[in-house]
Amino acid sequence: MNPIAMMRIKNLMEKFKENHPKVPLFFAAAAGCVGEGSIIEINVQTADGRSICTNMKVTADDLELMEAMKDMMPKN
Numbered sequence: 001m002n003p004i005a006m007m008r009i010k011n012l013m014e015k016f017k018e019n020h021p022k023v024p025l026f027f028a029a030a031a032g033c034v035g036e037g038s039i040i041e042i043n044v045q046t047a048d049g050r051s052i053c054t055n056m057k058v059t060a061d062d063l064e065l066m067e068a069m070k071d072m073m074p075k076n
Contacts, residue, residue: 031070036060 017024034040041055
């Protein structure tokens with residue numbers, strides 16, 4: 001990956017953590033609980049009040065992808 005793009009992503013992630021400090025904590029806590037067969041649900045409520053929701057059942061392939069992505073993230 002392009003080192004400049006990596007630095008930009010790192011800076012954006014730091015800003016995200018500053019703006020939404022509870023979100024990374026939630027994901028860290030949830031990561032220890034998610035296993036094959038877990039259900040992940042995502043709900044978005046738009047500024048005009050509409051709601052969009054979906055869910056997925058976690059598979060072994062999903063867990064493999066999450067591990068690969070975790071290995072790519074910088075260690076803090």
